[in-house]
Amino acid sequence: MWEELLCRIRKMDPRKLFMAAAIFAMIVVCGFMVQRRAATSDVQEAEAKGEGAEKGKETEKGAEEKDGEDKAAEAVEASIVPGQYPIMGASSIQVEEMVDFFEENCGSYPQEILGNGGAPDIETFCEIYYEEASAEGVRPEVAFAQTMKETGWLQYGGDAQITQYNFAGLGTTGGGVPGNSYPDVRTGVRAQIQHLKAYATSDALDGECVDDRYEYVTKGSAPYVEWLGQKENPEGYGWATGENYGYDIVEMIHDMRNQKVDQDKEEKAE
Numbered sequence: 001m002w003e004e005l006l007c008r009i010r011k012m013d014p015r016k017l018f019m020a021a022a023i024f025a026m027i028v029v030c031g032f033m034v035q036r037r038a039a040t041s042d043v044q045e046a047e048a049k050g051e052g053a054e055k056g057k058e059t060e061k062g063a064e065e066k067d068g069e070d071k072a073a074e075a076v077e078a079s080i081v082p083g084q085y086p087i088m089g090a091s092s093i094q095v096e097e098m099v100d101f102f103e104e105n106c107g108s109y110p111q112e113i114l115g116n117g118g119a120p121d122i123e124t125f126c127e128i129y130y131e132e133a134s135a136e137g138v139r140p141e142v143a144f145a146q147t148m149k150e151t152g153w154l155q156y157g158g159d160a161q162i163t164q165y166n167f168a169g170l171g172t173t174g175g176g177v178p179g180n181s182y183p184d185v186r187t188g189v190r191a192q193i194q195h196l197k198a199y200a201t202s203d204a205l206d207g208e209c210v211d212d213r214y215e216y217v218t219k220g221s222a223p224y225v226e227w228l229g230q231k232e233n234p235e236g237y238g239w240a241t242g243e244n245y246g247y248d249i250v251e252m253i254h255d256m257r258n259q260k261v262d263q264d265k266e267e268k269a270e
Helices: 004-012 014-078 095-105 111-116 121-136 138-152 187-199 245-269
Strands: none
Touching: 004 121, 014 111, 095 138, 121 138, 121 187, 138 187, 138 245
């Protein structure tokens, strides 16, 4: 059989024989390439699945860590003694809760003026509060609620003007005294938070001091929000002379937190 096949091959036209050999070689090469691509595709698919799984694990881990932090903060908040809401500490309140709280109670954000100071929308404004408060260990909701009380939900109307970027009446002693002015929103927020920290603790500031009234505060004289009111402070120190000043701020904080709880319940119900 093999002798007969070899005999036929010898009798074939050399050009036809060459073409047949070339076609055969191409078929072999193409088959090899197809197999190689299939193998590569399988490897890439496996790698992609592996990367996806790793990313999924990282996302899940991040979510678990955040959830753990929130639960730890909520546990601390649950243990707060009535009348002693700490100014310092971690909080379960996030930027979105502050935004929702503002929009629920006001919704009219002074975009043009505060935008010139670096906060074109309420989301950016709240992010600045969250970042600056976290940097000094102050609870973000404390500074934010104080601002809403002091400025009438950013509508102002008192001695200070909105263009001063003074969000908590720093230096406004009454009788038309406008108080301090700051170059932008972030600096004004930072000064307020540094002033709060001065009342709350004797610990040094973590950032460079921009509060030019920082030195006048008796450090650690009001560790609780309620004590920011001079009338309620055991030693008569405090941020403001108005009756129940600190208690009003705490009530706003509770409203903010209750709104968050209600929203969480609605989301779970859906």
